[in-house]
Amino acid sequence: MLSTVIAPSILSANFARLGEEVDNVLAAGADWVHFDVMDNHYVPNLTIGPMVCEALRKHGVTAPIDVHLMVEPVDRIVPDFAKAGATLISFHPEASAHVHRTIQLIRSSGCQAGLVLNPATPVEVLDYVLEDLDLVLLMSVNPGFGGQSFIPSALDKLRRVREMIDRSGKPIRLEIDGGVKADNIAGIAAAGADTFVAGSAIFNAPDYADVIGRMKAAVAGAR
């Protein structure tokens, strides 16, 4: 089983002090930085692009940057994020005309590739591409905003994708994103996730180390 990763979503960080927020959350025990890119087209919100990713690298961030593209089209922006220092790039199959080609593009740009399934996207979309992926990201909210509630059907989906990954025998990460909190993360881990995105639960907490520590302890108990 792969190691546990806690990836705070900077969507809920204070953008006026972003470098400091990222430093603080990494010092508090976070493993990755989750970087939500929204285009006001694929999703009804507008956030940050490659320049901000590059700025974080120039600021001195060395942790993996986990870029979640909620943009359409996808391919045009992939090389820009690779140059800006992204470690992983994940995208939605609905936003790419050629899913396999986009995966190859991400990998040939030097990044790891992830595919993101919305709450209503069937797991069969992973057929034929699963073994080309480094990560599967299951959305447990509809993409576009932080602070939403975890959709319970994501647990069954996690179990199904966990089985698919285990059957493949490949070291593919299973990431969950949306409504993840210290008080529901154990059940999410038991359903098969190893990589946990949490935005509001971490950045709205007064003590980042305390909440990340409680999340890691709950995951360790469940796994």
Ligand SMILES: O=C(CO)[C@@H](O)[C@H](O)COP(=O)(O)O
């Ligand atoms: O991608 C998204 C939303 O589209 C997520 O990364 C959210 O930003 C997670 O926020 P919380 O639900 O943890 O507040």
